[in-house]
Amino acid sequence: MSNNLKKIEKFINDMYSQNDSVIPIMIxxxxxxxxxxxxxxxxHFRKKNNMGVLIFDxxxxxxxxxxxxxxxxxxxSHRVFDLDYIDNEKLLIAGSRDIDIPELEIADQENIVHLDSYLLSE
Known part of the structure; x- marks a missing residue:
């Protein structure tokens, strides 16, 4: 992982060491x-096994x-799915409008739920 990504992860871990109930937001x-x-x-939440990820993309x-x-x-999305505490029931990708065939094959094989952008407007 690049040095910048390690710095971001360390920053979040440092926040948790100061306040265990913080909810980080990144923009x-x-x-x-x-x-x-x-x-x-x-x-941080691994012990509670209650984390899901919603990706808007x-x-x-x-x-x-x-x-x-x-x-x-x-x-x-693949790196998130690779995390051992994230499975297909804990990952949702919403807003997709441009899907390449190889990505669609992975989503189908792994039963990853994705909501196309046109479905969100209905």
Whole structure:
């Protein structure tokens, strides 16, 4: 993981060490920056086994690799799904409007629920 992603995860972990009930919110940046936040929150709540992830995105971002790397804007949902405390019942991707066939195949194989953007407007 890049140094910046490690810094984000450390920042969230430091927040939890000061206040155990904090709920972090992250705004801005490449949307892969959300991964270390999700990971740190998940690691914190792992014992309670009650964490789910709702991703609002126009793409599924379920690629295993993108542009020779596993940490990319096109792999965020896959990295979240790879976390051992997130399964297909705890991950929902909402707002997709542009889905590539390889991502759709992964979503179908893993039974990952995704709501297309046109369904959200109905």
């Amino acid at each position: 801005g940046g490449d949307h892969f920056c959300s991964f270390p936040v999700i990971k740190a929150v998940g690691d 126009a793409h599924l971002d379920l690629y295993q690799k993108w542009d020779k790397g596993v940490y990319s804007h096109a792999t965020i």
